[in-house]
Amino acid sequence: MQSDLDPRPNPGLVTRPETDWDAIAAWTDAKYMRFDVRPVGRRITPASTMFSVEIGEMTMTHFSYGTQVALGDFDQEAGNILVLTTLRGWTRHAIGRDSSAELTTGQTYVADCSRTDYRLDADIDHLQLNLTVPHRLLADLALRWWGRVPDDSLWSRGCVVGGPGSPWLSLLRYATRTAAVAPDQVSTGQIGRNLQEMIAAQLIADWAQRAGVDLDRGPAVAAPAYVRTAVHYIDENVQNLPTVTEIAAAAGVSARSLSGAFTRYLGTSVRSYLIEQRMQGVYRELRTSAASVTTSANNWGYVNLGVFAGAYRKRFGESPSETLSRARH
Numbered sequence: 001m002q003s004d005l006d007p008r009p010n011p012g013l014v015t016r017p018e019t020d021w022d023a024i025a026a027w028t029d030a031k032y033m034r035f036d037v038r039p040v041g042r043r044i045t046p047a048s049t050m051f052s053v054e055i056g057e058m059t060m061t062h063f064s065y066g067t068q069v070a071l072g073d074f075d076q077e078a079g080n081i082l083v084l085t086t087l088r089g090w091t092r093h094a095i096g097r098d099s100s101a102e103l104t105t106g107q108t109y110v111a112d113c114s115r116t117d118y119r120l121d122a123d124i125d126h127l128q129l130n131l132t133v134p135h136r137l138l139a140d141l142a143l144r145w146w147g148r149v150p151d152d153s154l155w156s157r158g159c160v161v162g163g164p165g166s167p168w169l170s171l172l173r174y175a176t177r178t179a180a181v182a183p184d185q186v187s188t189g190q191i192g193r194n195l196q197e198m199i200a201a202q203l204i205a206d207w208a209q210r211a212g213v214d215l216d217r218g219p220a221v222a223a224p225a226y227v228r229t230a231v232h233y234i235d236e237n238v239q240n241l242p243t244v245t246e247i248a249a250a251a252g253v254s255a256r257s258l259s260g261a262f263t264r265y266l267g268t269s270v271r272s273y274l275i276e277q278r279m280q281g282v283y284r285e286l287r288t289s290a291a292s293v294t295t296s297a298n299n300w301g302y303v304n305l306g307v308f309a310g311a312y313r314k315r316f317g318e319s320p321s322e323t324l325s326r327a328r329h
Helices: 023-033 135-146 167-181 183-188 190-212 225-240 244-253 255-266 270-286 291-300 307-316 320-328
Strands: 036-039 049-055 058-064 069-071 081-087 091-095 097-104 107-113 118-122 128-132 159-161
Touching: 023 036, 023 049, 023 058, 036 091, 049 167, 049 183, 049 190, 058 190, 081 091, 081 135, 091 107, 091 167, 097 107, 097 183, 107 167, 128 135, 128 190, 135 190, 135 225, 159 190, 167 183, 167 190, 183 190, 225 244, 225 255, 225 270, 244 255, 244 270, 255 270, 270 291, 270 307, 291 307, 307 320
Parallel strands: none
Antiparallel strands: 036 069, 049 058, 058 128, 069 118, 081 107, 081 128, 091 097, 091 118, 107 159
16 A cells, blocks of 8 residues: 555655654645644654655645654644545544544545644554645536535535545555656646546545535536636635625626626525625634634624524524534533
């Protein structure tokens, strides 16, 4: 398994393991995102091996800490999804407080760190092949291929995907071998763009299947580029409460054209999509216990707490305080 999934051009080259925690943190901040790491057990000095290669907008890493660790508090603002394949040892992955999975060789776990409270434990012998995937990349692919952006019923679910003998593992094997022999083409060339599309498509399809999300529910015709631009603009500016006119201007079309396209391709209005993203933002904050109900509601543009609470209960089937209470306990 280790030799089959190795993107290094010279895997037999012996390099000195990194033992400085600050140097390792600087590398992982750049390749993944900021997060907290804590050594576990008697051995607290790392012996880390680190290698990375870009696949289009994705980052593939071949990595180990060389000691037992516990990771948490991943930076949600980075907007990244982690796809972690265990090559050696064991890893334990958790979303929130109720969902966890222990993985061994050949298994892959996917977690959207921009939408969840993700934690990872790894034993002293662990070795990982990881992918850092921007959330917007998968959202854009879903919009182009399936005509809709999945909601947090997908993004908030951490899932085990692939496994020995799976198409996903075969795709990783192809990706690592291609990266090992043609890293420059994989990073910036057409090969890399095609490989990125293949990885993203297989990942979101496997993830949706394991999470029980039907990607085919909705329009069969892929949305045009200006709809995707509008969706990206809303996602990035939702807390600023943009108007339909402002969103349409950012997409380069009239408000009327954009409204018609949202109805045709996404099955919803621009305003409804904007409201949904605001609700999802409050929901994510409450699930991470980051703030009070009032603060979270205000953060996402809600002033009348009574109206907000009623809309929230209708959307999620529970009150905002119940969501916060579950997160804290």
